[in-house]
Amino acid sequence: xxRMTPDDRREAIIAATLAVIQRRGIAATTVRDxxxxxxxxxxxxxxxxxxxxxxxxxxFERAAGADLLATRALVEQGQNPLEQLRFFFDxxxxxxxxxxxxxxxxxxxxxxxxxxxxxxxxxxxxxWQQLICGIIEGGMRTGEMNCTDxxxxxxxxLSLLDGLHLQEVxxxxxxxxxxxxxxxxxxxxxxxxLVQGTLTSY
Amino acid sequence: xxRMTPDDRREAIIAATLAVIQRRGIAATTVRDxxxxxxxxxxxxxxxxxxxxxxxxxxFERAAGADLLATRALVEQGQNPLEQLRFFFDxxxxxxxxxxxxxxxxxxxxxxxxxxxxxxxxxxxxxWQQLICGIIEGGMRTGEMNCTDxxxxxxxxLSLLDGLHLQEVxxxxxxxxxxxxxxxxxxxxxxxxLVQGTLTSY
DNA sequence: GGGCTTATTGGACATTTGCGCAATAGCGTC
DNA sequence: GACGCTATTGCGCAAATGTCCAATAAGCCC
Numbered sequence: 001x002x003r004m005t006p007d008d009r010r011e012a013i014i015a016a017t018l019a020v021i022q023r024r025g026i027a028a029t030t031v032r033d034x035x036x037x038x039x040x041x042x043x044x045x046x047x048x049x050x051x052x053x054x055x056x057x058x059x060f061e062r063a064a065g066a067d068l069l070a071t072r073a074l075v076e077q078g079q080n081p082l083e084q085l086r087f088f089f090d091x092x093x094x095x096x097x098x099x100x101x102x103x104x105x106x107x108x109x110x111x112x113x114x115x116x117x118x119x120x121x122x123x124x125x126x127x128w129q130q131l132i133c134g135i136i137e138g139g140m141r142t143g144e145m146n147c148t149d150x151x152x153x154x155x156x157x158l159s160l161l162d163g164l165h166l167q168e169v170x171x172x173x174x175x176x177x178x179x180x181x182x183x184x185x186x187x188x189x190x191x192x193x194l195v196q197g198t199l200t201s202y
Numbered sequence: 203x204x205r206m207t208p209d210d211r212r213e214a215i216i217a218a219t220l221a222v223i224q225r226r227g228i229a230a231t232t233v234r235d236x237x238x239x240x241x242x243x244x245x246x247x248x249x250x251x252x253x254x255x256x257x258x259x260x261x262f263e264r265a266a267g268a269d270l271l272a273t274r275a276l277v278e279q280g281q282n283p284l285e286q287l288r289f290f291f292d293x294x295x296x297x298x299x300x301x302x303x304x305x306x307x308x309x310x311x312x313x314x315x316x317x318x319x320x321x322x323x324x325x326x327x328x329x330w331q332q333l334i335c336g337i338i339e340g341g342m343r344t345g346e347m348n349c350t351d352x353x354x355x356x357x358x359x360l361s362l363l364d365g366l367h368l369q370e371v372x373x374x375x376x377x378x379x380x381x382x383x384x385x386x387x388x389x390x391x392x393x394x395x396l397v398q399g400t401l402t403s404y
Numbered sequence: 405g406g407g408c409t410t411a412t413t414g415g416a417c418a419t420t421t422g423c424g425c426a427a428t429a430g431c432g433t434c
Numbered sequence: 435g436a437c438g439c440t441a442t443t444g445c446g447c448a449a450a451t452g453t454c455c456a457a458t459a460a461g462c463c464c
Binding site: 025027106107108110121122126152155158159161162163167169171172179184190 | 227229230304307308309310311312313314315320323324327328331354357358360361362363364365366368369371372373374376377381384385386388389392393
């Protein structure tokens with residue numbers, strides 16, 4: 001393997017870890033898998049990461065954080081709160097293989113037992129909730145949305161999405177990808193007093 | 203170890219497996235752990251279970267199935283759909299240590315990797331959804347509830363509950379146990395066109 | 405009490421895992 | 435072009451895991 005700058009190599013290792021995690025899940029990811037993905041030796045990973053846990057936590061934060069940033073960037077392009085919320089759902093319910101959601105399932109299950117992972121996952125989930133909360137508060141100011149408790153509504157919208165996604169990823173055919181999209185948008189419409197179809201963008 | 207009836211021994215193994223799972227989680231449960239918990243040899247477990255997957259699946263089914271039966275029994279004591287739904291929430295959001303919810307988190311995460319487990323978890327989740335769906339349909343007949351798509355509404359109510367519970371179990375202090383109860387009931391009220399407070403029983 | 409069935413044992417086995425270490429080789433410096 | 439630093443290798447080690455199996459012993463029927 002070509003010799004690289006420590007910074008570059010570290011990035012490459014995290015990227016490779018991410019690829020493996022999305023394919024096999026956190027629990028089944030091994031150092032050797034990452035090395036193979038990277039096209040390098042297993043010893044190299046340990047030259048940069050002190051432990052497997054550090055590797056996992058770092059990769060998870062990178063992946064989940066990137067999703068959040070991407071969605072937030074898309075939302076900010078919305079011209080008004082309604083469009084922002086539509087963009088939010090577009091980004092969150094895009095069907096790109098759901099690999100990201102299995103990652104979250106693993107993280108939530110492991111959170112109780114891995115303090116580092118719990119901290120990251122909690123911080124990111126709260127950021128997601130605040131993203132939604134901000135949209136709702138904007139919608140209340142413009143009068144487009146109606147809601148008595150924006151914070152609670154935001155947690156409900158997020159939890160509903162996660163709960164539906166969970167069914168899709170874990171069980172596959174009891175809740176389909178398009179049902180996740182339709183039902184969660186409909187749930188938000190009901191929650192915020194919107195006319196049916198307002199959040200459907202296609 | 204004292205010799206036991208196959209039926210009794212099987213029960214004992216499942217009980218021991220459950221104890222280990224609740225302590226260590228599904229992913230970290232090993233045959234040797236179960237044997238130690240049981241106070242018997244590891245070979246004995248395989249004399250009753252053909253594989254580790256079967257063992258895990260059976261234990262999960264026992265625990266999660268019992269919860270479903272208990273809730274269903276409570277619901278059936280409700281005199282009308284509204285009371286039934288209240289009883290449902292009482293049973294589902296009772297705070298008995300959340301051990302049950304961590305079990306579900308493990309199951310959902312492991313479902314992708316353990317076919318037998320996925321089958322059971324899917325079947326149980328669908329049973330939960332049908333329990334809610336039945337209540338809603340009853341409520342529509344009596345005119346107490348208003349809803350255009352009972353099946354979708356039931357999935358939403360269940361997913362919202364699971365999503366909120368998930369936050370509570372995984373992260374602890376971003377969503378509290380009482381918020382799960384309050385917010386999920388409020389979500390159902392909104393979903394079914396009920397007056398605020400209808401589902402609050404205390 | 406003897407014999408038969410089978411519950412139970414305890415370890416062997418192959419595989420996989422995270423991790424460490426001595427050896428090697430790539431790149432900059434003089 | 436030689437030298438030194440260190441990125442990189444590739445193997446080895448110990449521990450853990452699921453599974454299997456021959457040996458043992460506990461209970462039951464005659």
